[in-house]
Amino acid sequence: MSAEDWADAGKDTEGVRRVGRDYLDSLPQPPKDGSPKANADWWKGLDPEQQAAWTALQPNTVGGLDGLPATARDEANRIVLDEKRGQYRTELNGIPKPPANEWTWITAGMFPSKVHTDEWMEWDKKYGDQYRHLKSSLNGMNAIQTRFDQTGVGGLPEAYLLGFSPEGNGRAIVANGNPDTARHQAVYVPGTTSNLGSIGGNVDRMTELWRQTQQATPNASVSTITWLGYDAPQSIVKDAPFEHYAYDGAPAYRKFLDGLDASYSGSSEPHRTAIGHSYGTTLIGAAAQTGDLNADDVIFAGSPGVKVGSADEMDVPKGHVWNEEADGDKVPDIGRWGHGGSQWKMGGGVFLIPSDDAFGAHQMNTHAEGSGPQATTGAEGHSEYWEKGTTALKNQALVVVGEYGDVTAPR
Incomplete structure (x- = not known):
């Protein structure tokens, strides 16, 4: 028409x-x-x-x-x-x-x-x-x-449009695979500059993650979801330093995760992973800080800080907070001064981010690994964590399908 x-x-x-x-x-x-x-x-x-x-x-x-x-x-x-x-x-x-x-x-x-x-x-x-x-x-x-x-x-499953509005900066929630029947669910929150106009790149990231889960565990039942259900900061300089975007969007994210439970029709309990990139990690941290985060694992990538100073505050079982920071990513060290958390345990302090040892997250490798057909390339910047063939993407997929023993740490 x-x-x-x-x-x-x-x-x-x-x-x-x-x-x-x-x-x-x-x-x-x-x-x-x-x-x-x-x-x-x-x-x-x-x-x-x-x-x-x-x-x-x-x-x-x-x-x-x-x-x-x-x-x-x-x-x-x-x-x-x-x-x-x-x-x-x-x-x-x-x-x-x-x-x-x-x-x-x-x-x-x-x-x-x-x-x-x-x-x-x-x-x-x-x-x-x-x-x-x-x-x-x-x-x-x-x-x-x-x-x-x-x-x-290439075997890509049906897509589901779980939320949509073109008003303002726009809203879009797009799932690869039906989350109501998927054994593994991953819900990704994009960061600064994200809006409806740029949703394609974020949808592509979750499409690549879905494909990578099938390499990690062939025929795994997985739904990877791009959740643009909040007003993300639109300017790195003028907006990203402020925390209200994260706290304003946190209730909607928690409600969406709870909604996945309410609509689930699978035969066993779902395994759910919250994934954030850049300012999206700040929102996930704010969601855990101000309510109950309905997730089993959390993955942070390129995080400027998550408002709390410890992995223990992320509402997931101990040992199920994961972090990636590429060598060329400048956002974590700059962002910590606005979004870092604090703790007063031995080795703690203020302005802590998930990349700090004291935070207590599992650090995942983002460097090139291996040789031959199974080799992976490295993620070198703030926007490369979901590039096809990278170690960063492979490690995320392993967490999403629960293959924790195969996740590699930085050398």
Whole structure:
């Protein structure tokens, strides 16, 4: 369908929804600010016809409720995704494109300076923010669709859209494999500069992790999830030093993890790993500090600090906090002054981060290992922990599938 067709369909659907609201009002309502278990109980109390009505008439509601089955949330969120993509394409087509002559040179004093043209400045003042939001959001929606289209390629499992919104910086929760039936679940929190427009790179990271788990344990039952369910800092300099992004997002992360329990239908208890990169590790630390983190293992990569000073404070069994710091990663040493934790045990202190021995995390190797077909390469910077073929990725996968004895420590 064209963008105009989707936009028209969206308008028609909204009309149907207005008519159907009286019917929905007659049905059992979702609990107000309900826990994942309460949400799950509400959904189970509906018959199939009622569930279908809620999905068709209020997909935003169904798609956003932690505790509902992944299949139900996915169906609802795909409806919202398709409608929003059509709407945003139509809106973008209605905005004049930016002037081709964006830049010009002026001479001020002895040296020429490159500045925006008056024509471009006028366009930017009138349309710039809206244009950039629409373009960025559409990039993210297209990236999500690309992941849908990759299902089956190289054995990649079905993708599930467990959360979606293009409002503000955007929200997207994308799972490789159904977490309701997966024995091993991994829920990854991305860090600074993450938004809907850049979701593709973060989804790719969890796709690579899923593939690596299959090498670690062939045919392992695994779901790897990209969780962009919070407003991440958008600027390294202006935003990342502040802690409120982590504390503001922590309750939503805890609720999502609890929701995975409420919707789980597997035959045995799930094994769940919380994974964070950069500022995402800070959020996971804040989630453990201010509530109960429903996880069995925690993996930090490139952490600037997690607000607590000890692995014992991470709500997982002793010995199940893991950390990776690549040699070329500068974020941990810089970030510790804003997000490091404290402890007063022997060898402790202040501004501790997971890379410090006193913190008590297992340090995982990120250097190249081995030779021949099984050799791995090293991760050398802040963004390379999920690069295909790296030791960092291999070690993460081993934790996710519970093969702890094969995890290697730094040399």
